[in-house]
Amino acid sequence: MAITESWNSRLGVILAVSGSAVGLGNFLRFPGQVAQYGGGAFMLAYFISFLIIGLPICWAEWTMGRSGGQHGFNSSPGILQAIIKHPAGKYLGVIGVLVPLIIYLYYVYIEAWCLGYSLNFIRGSMEFSSIDESTNFWATFIGAGADGSALGFGISEVGGFLIFCFALNFFLIYRGLSKGIEFFCTYAMPALIVIAVVILIRVLTLGAPDDSRPDRNIINGLGYLWNPTKVVLQERPAADAPWETVTEIVSPVALATREAEAAASSNLQVIEIGIFEQMRRPGLWLAAAGQIFFSLSVGFGVIITYASYLKKSDDIVLSGLSATSANEFCEVSLGGLITIPAAYAFIGIAGVAGMGTFDLGFKVLPMVFSNMPFGNLFGFLFFFLLFLAAVTSSLSMLQPVIAFLEESLGINRKASVSILGLITAIGSLFVVYFSADVKALDTLDFWIGTFMLYILATIQIIIFGWIIGIDEGFRQAHQGASMKIPNIYRVLMKYVTPAFLLIIISFFVMENMLGWTPWGGESEVSSYVTDLVGGEGKEPNTVARMSVGLIAIVFIFLTIITASSSRFKNFLNREGAQ
Amino acid sequence: MTVGGWLVMIVSVGTVTGLFAWCIYKVMTEKKIEDHHIHGLDIDTPDQPHR
Numbered sequence: 001m002a003i004t005e006s007w008n009s010r011l012g013v014i015l016a017v018s019g020s021a022v023g024l025g026n027f028l029r030f031p032g033q034v035a036q037y038g039g040g041a042f043m044l045a046y047f048i049s050f051l052i053i054g055l056p057i058c059w060a061e062w063t064m065g066r067s068g069g070q071h072g073f074n075s076s077p078g079i080l081q082a083i084i085k086h087p088a089g090k091y092l093g094v095i096g097v098l099v100p101l102i103i104y105l106y107y108v109y110i111e112a113w114c115l116g117y118s119l120n121f122i123r124g125s126m127e128f129s130s131i132d133e134s135t136n137f138w139a140t141f142i143g144a145g146a147d148g149s150a151l152g153f154g155i156s157e158v159g160g161f162l163i164f165c166f167a168l169n170f171f172l173i174y175r176g177l178s179k180g181i182e183f184f185c186t187y188a189m190p191a192l193i194v195i196a197v198v199i200l201i202r203v204l205t206l207g208a209p210d211d212s213r214p215d216r217n218i219i220n221g222l223g224y225l226w227n228p229t230k231v232v233l234q235e236r237p238a239a240d241a242p243w244e245t246v247t248e249i250v251s252p253v254a255l256a257t258r259e260a261e262a263a264a265s266s267n268l269q270v271i272e273i274g275i276f277e278q279m280r281r282p283g284l285w286l287a288a289a290g291q292i293f294f295s296l297s298v299g300f301g302v303i304i305t306y307a308s309y310l311k312k313s314d315d316i317v318l319s320g321l322s323a324t325s326a327n328e329f330c331e332v333s334l335g336g337l338i339t340i341p342a343a344y345a346f347i348g349i350a351g352v353a354g355m356g357t358f359d360l361g362f363k364v365l366p367m368v369f370s371n372m373p374f375g376n377l378f379g380f381l382f383f384f385l386l387f388l389a390a391v392t393s394s395l396s397m398l399q400p401v402i403a404f405l406e407e408s409l410g411i412n413r414k415a416s417v418s419i420l421g422l423i424t425a426i427g428s429l430f431v432v433y434f435s436a437d438v439k440a441l442d443t444l445d446f447w448i449g450t451f452m453l454y455i456l457a458t459i460q461i462i463i464f465g466w467i468i469g470i471d472e473g474f475r476q477a478h479q480g481a482s483m484k485i486p487n488i489y490r491v492l493m494k495y496v497t498p499a500f501l502l503i504i505i506s507f508f509v510m511e512n513m514l515g516w517t518p519w520g521g522e523s524e525v526s527s528y529v530t531d532l533v534g535g536e537g538k539e540p541n542t543v544a545r546m547s548v549g550l551i552a553i554v555f556i557f558l559t560i561i562t563a564s565s566s567r568f569k570n571f572l573n574r575e576g577a578q
Numbered sequence: 579m580t581v582g583g584w585l586v587m588i589v590s591v592g593t594v595t596g597l598f599a600w601c602i603y604k605v606m607t608e609k610k611i612e613d614h615h616i617h618g619l620d621i622d623t624p625d626q627p628h629r
Contacts, residue, residue, distance in 0.1 A: 011605060040586040047593075223579030226587040250579075275582075318608070322601035329598035333591045482608055 005074075005177040006309050012182040014319050017306055018326035019185040019392030021297040022192065024110065026331040027386060028361040031225060031340040033291050035352060040228025041278035045288035050328070053289055056489060056497045057298040057457050058324050060464035062316040063477040065307025067468075071571070074308040075404035076301045077562050078571070084467050085575055090568050094558045095456045096301030097404045100397035101558075102448040102551055103300070105427035106441040107397065108169065111390035112161035113142060113362060114383050120155065121379035126370050131351065134367040138358075143435035147543075150435040162432060166425070168391065173398045174417045177309055181395045188388045189326075195385040196334040202378055203342045209372070213348070215251035221344030224250045224352070225336065228275040233258045236267050243269065247349060282507060283517075289504050290450075295331055296324060297396070299457030305400040317481040338382075342368050358438070361386070398424075404558070408565035423554075430550060434543045443547040446528045454508060458501045465494040 007013040034042050068079025076096025081089035120126050128134040142158050143150025153159040172180040208217035227250070234243040249255050249270065262268040278284060293299060307316060339360060343352045346368045355364060369379030398420065405416035434440035464473050470490050477485060510516045515524040530536050531544035562568060 014605065040582060043586055043590050047590075219579050222587060223583045226590075227580050227583035228586050229580065229582060315608075318601065318604055321597075322605050325594065325598040325601045328594040332594045333598075337587075337591070482604070 006311070008178040008182055010315070010319060012178070012186055013306065013310065014322045014326070015185040015189045016181050016392075016396070017297075017303060017319075017323035018330075019189050019389075020300070020302050020306070020396030021295060021323065021327035021393075022189070022330045023389045023393040024114075024357065024361065024386055025291070025294050026327065026389070027196075027335040027339060028357045030291055030295065030331045030335050031338070032352075032355055032357060032360050033287050034336060035225050035340050036354065037284045037287050038228070038230050038273070038275070038278045039224075039226035041275045041284060042288055043226075044275070045279060045285050046291060049285075049289040049292040052492055052496050052500055053457075054292045054296045054298065055321070055324060056493045057461055058296060058303065058320045059317065059477055059485060059489070060461050060473070060493065061298065061303040062307045062320040063473060064460065064464060064468070065304035066310045066312070066314070066316055067476055068304070069308030069310060070312055073407060073571075074305055075407045076304055076400060077404065078407050078568060079304055079308055080463065081568055082571060084463060085572070087568075087572060090562050090565075091559065092459055094555065094562055095452060095459070096304060097401055097558050098551070098555050099299070099301050099448055099452050099456060100400045101424070101554060102427075102444055104394060104397040104401075104424055106431045106444050106449075107390065107394055108165050108424070108428055109142075109158070109162060109431055109441060111165045111169075111387060111394055112158050114387040114390055115165060116141060116155075116158055116161040117362070117366065118380045118383035118387055119161075121366075121369065121376050121383060123155070124376050125156065126366055126376065126379055128367045128370045131347070131363055131367050134370075135363045137366070138362045142362075142438070143432070144438060145436065147434050147436045150432050158432070162428070165391070165394075166421075166428070169394050169398060170417060170421050172391075172395055173402060173420075174413065176413065177399065181399060184395065185392050188392050192385055192388045192392075193330065193334070195381050195388075196330065196338070199378055199382055199385070200334055200338055202372075202374075203338050206342065206345050206372070209345055215253045216345055216348050218341045218345050220251045221341030222337070224248065224344050224349065225340045230273045230278065231255060232271060232273065233262070234269050234271060239266065248353065250344075250349065283511070286504060286507050286511065289500070290508075293453055293457065294450075296327055297393075299453035299455075299460070300397070301400045301456060302396040304460070305403050306396070308403075311480075313480040315480050315482050317477060317485055318483050321483075339365060342372075346371055404561075407567055408561045410567060427550065427554070430546075434546070436543075439541065439543040440547045443528065443531065443544045444551065447548060448551060450512075451508065454501065454505045458498065458505065461493065461497050461501065465498060470494045 007016070034046075064083055065079060068074070068082050071078075071082035073079045073082050075093070077090035077093030080093035080096070081087065083089060117126070126137070128137070137156070139145050141156055143152075150157070151159050172184050174180065175183070204218060206218050208214045210216055231249045233246045233249055235246045236243050249258050255270070259270050262270045297303065310316065340352055343355075343360065343364050347364065351364050352360070365382065366379065369375040369382065372378060401420050402413065402416050405411060405419055406413065409416070411419075431440045431444065464470075468476070470493060473493070474485065474490060513526045513529050515526050525536050527538070528544070530538045531541040532548060534540045
């Protein structure tokens, strides 16, 4: 019998999968999205997306992964080829190796930011009186000012932290699935939740930190996040010009002031935007579905590999639901209540409106923590929490590539870890060196960490619903299951989920690449496209082009290995002979 | 914060917290867990011989 790795316990695999999913997106991206797209409206679209995209793809990935594992494969190319019994499967599966490998190259960089921030907080060197100060610290720390400036090794520079994170990740991955990944997640995930609860209690008891601004309080911060009806101030430059939104209004004091201003000017108005009016915006659905996607780690190639280490009789329906619900708990019940209310209470709407993930996490929040009682402690805890979440996610990105190298090259773990260490060191050095405006990171994140996730998930759900077949897929999913997948998911997983994903991809290409917004608004080709080919009055960006070139080189490298692997060829030959 | 905001927050947070708690309860109390051996072969993973 072949010697293979396996999980040590059912709870361990659930914690590992949820650890893979829980990351910066839960604590930074999600609250920003909820606030931007209108609390109640966004949450409704978010839960619908969870039910018709998140859960179906999770169950499909768990099922296909375990099935591939029964054929002796743990890598995405091996698993997909074994399932569809055609060489095309292994080439489609290459995407499941490419995605986690490329994402790791920049994710470990962000992991190092989190560790660096936490240690700088605990040593008391994070005292900011304005966002400009915290922005300057961030720019210096990560080397955003110029290429090559991130390679310093002082306490206020990212280099040393990056090396530590690299060493930690590879030490754990070298220890293996059970003694490395599962061991770490078994302690890190409960610790992460406890830390998040402690910070949540601190934030919810802040009240109004500035006595001179009583309207800036936690309740209004929660209102900004969760109110289903948005009240906004609109302005127009002339009587015949269109209205443009100036700001959202949350507090009763601000509402009274703005209404008085609007009453005195014919070019100002205060209006309410209801929940259903907000939900008519396709952009809101795109954002909600996208958040579900990134949050659950579907389309990453991770779940399929993790599930391949399960036995045929192991439950995957409840385990999949448990891992998913753990992620949702961290996102909605913890992340959704911490960051935005805290930032609102200290800075007001101007500090949170339109903030991206990095802006909110590494510019606004450090300023918030440094002005909070016991801020150094809570700042340390918050960024250490993000660091733990990042490590559990990083490990999950390495394992699919380790499995691929072992299978395709026929090497042991020591050799595969060494090769992967070399590849990722070179790739991460590229990302870290070209740190100016985080251009390399941003480009890789858009093309692989965003666009390619949609592609891989769509491939997986189509294979599950149409190639395996929904009846056979459900039969496999229910082997050893302690609960049943509701029958409505037969229809959802075969028709609705693939159709919904294809629509999302179409809108994503239209809006986020070509800049065409069918529902109105300005039309401008995305900078991610003009960075590569020029246009819109811009020259192509060399770093962006090199980043896409890096993706192409890695993809070709993985494809060549896949094509020449005797292990993959022999499987199909054996299947054909039978 | 409006009444609607409180309602959305409580329903959203309550739903996911309830689902998470139910899942953990089911996983921890499932009888199968007692004799559940996901663990196949207890091995030292580093340097394991490749199949």
